[in-house]
Amino acid sequence: xxxxxxxxxxxxxxxxxxxxxxxxxxxxxxxMYWYRQDPGMGLKLIYYSVGxxxxxxxxxxxxxxxxxxxxxxxxxxxxxxxxxQTSVYFCASSYRDGQGIGGYTFGSGTRLTVV
Amino acid sequence: DAKTTQPNSMESxxxxxxxxxxxHSTISGTDYIHWYRQLPxxxxxxxxxxxxxxxxxRMASLxxxxxxxxxxxxxxxxxxxxxxxxxxxxxxxxxxxxxxxxGQGTILTVHP
Numbered sequence: 001x002x003x004x005x006x007x008x009x010x011x012x013x014x015x016x017x018x019x020x021x022x023x024x025x026x027x028x029x030x031x032m033y034w035y036r037q038d039p040g041m042g043l044k045l046i047y048y049s050v051g052x053x054x055x056x057x058x059x060x061x062x063x064x065x066x067x068x069x070x071x072x073x074x075x076x077x078x079x080x081x082x083x084x085q086t087s088v089y090f091c092a093s094s095y096r097d098g099q100g101i102g103g104y105t106f107g108s109g110t111r112l113t114v115v
Numbered sequence: 116d117a118k119t120t121q122p123n124s125m126e127s128x129x130x131x132x133x134x135x136x137x138x139h140s141t142i143s144g145t146d147y148i149h150w151y152r153q154l155p156x157x158x159x160x161x162x163x164x165x166x167x168x169x170x171x172x173r174m175a176s177l178x179x180x181x182x183x184x185x186x187x188x189x190x191x192x193x194x195x196x197x198x199x200x201x202x203x204x205x206x207x208x209x210x211x212x213x214x215x216x217x218g219q220g221t222i223l224t225v226h227p
Contacts, residue, residue, distance in 0.1 A: 004158075033213040042202065042217025043159070050212060058213060090158050097212050098164070103149055104215075106158030 002026050006091050006107035013081040013114045021076040021110050023091030031094045032074040033058070033104070034066065036087040043090065049074055050097075081114045088112070119203045119218035126224045127193045135188040135221055137203030142183050145208030149215070150177065150188045152199040152223075159202065162188065198225045 007022045025032065030051045035043035035058075045058030049068040063085060065077040074093075078085060091107045098104045120138040127133040139148065147166050151159040163170055163177045165186075170177040176189040190197055200220040207214055 031212065035213075042204075042220075043215055045213050045215070048213040056212070092158075092213075094213075098149065098206050098215075099147060099208075103151070103161035103164050104159075104213075105161065108158050109156070111156075 004091055004093055004105050004107035006089075006110050008110060009108065010111050011113070013078075013112065015081060015083065015114060017081050018077070018079050019081070021078070021089055021091070021112075023074045023076065023107060024072050025074075025091075025093040025105070026072065027093060027095075027105065028071060029093035029095050029105070030071065031097050032068065033092045033094075034064070034074070034076045035090045035092065036060065036085075037090060037109075038087050046076065046089075078112075083114050086112060086114045119205060119216065121201075121203050121218040121221045123219065124222040124224065126226065127190075128226050129194060130192050133190040133193045133197070133223065133225075135190075135201050135203075135223065136185065137187070137218060138185045139203070139205055140184045142205060143207070147206040147208065148177065148179060148183075148186050149204040149206050150175070150201060151204060152197075152201045153220075154199050160199075162201070164206070193223075193225045195225050195227060198223055 033048045034046040047066040049055045089110045092104045094104045149164040150162040178187045205216045
């Protein structure tokens with residue numbers, strides 16, 4: 001019963017580098033999300049997807065891109081990394097946008113540092 | 116956006132009930148009330164959610180005020196594993212997909 005799996009757990013990037021944060025879920029959830037959490041703060045929504053092939057911007061999408069080619073996978077792409085993107089990134093999935101049984105299921109996070 | 120207000124910290128003894136309060140006086144009619152908890156270096160973990168009626172599940176109970184301006188998460192018998200930061204969150208209904216309004220969270224300490 002894996003739930004939501006994120007890789008890598010930690011990463012250090014240099015300014016201007018790019019990387020992809022991987023996220024996969026095995027619960028057949030249609031809805032998937034990417035959030036960032038800065039120290040002492042709540043989660044800010046970066047992008048979300050309501051199904052394979054459908055994605056849309058959240059509250060803080062600048063500097064990021066996503067794709068959703070399958071129900072299971074929802075990778076987050078960082079282009080031209082900047083220090084402001086230093087954060088902890090969480091992927092989540094849900095049935096019925098969090099209103100179904102179990103609410104949102106979160107991964108364990110990726111801690112990203114841009115230097 | 117509607118806001119939530121929680122006490123910064125609370126303490127409990129093991130095997131005693133814990134009542135974690137949350138104020139959300141500007142909640143809208145379509146906002147759901149969610150509770151999550153988070154341990155250091157981990158993702159948030161779902162606890163419970165509701166709209167208008169009180170809710171129970173295997174982890175906790177959620178008591179929602181009749182006017183919906185406040186709610187209380189009830190852990191019936193605290194264990195050491197319940198020590199975490201508890202977030203009261205409003206989830207807008209409709210097409211606000213994934214948009215969660217966090218409170219500052221309550222750090223729950225459980226004493227053996």
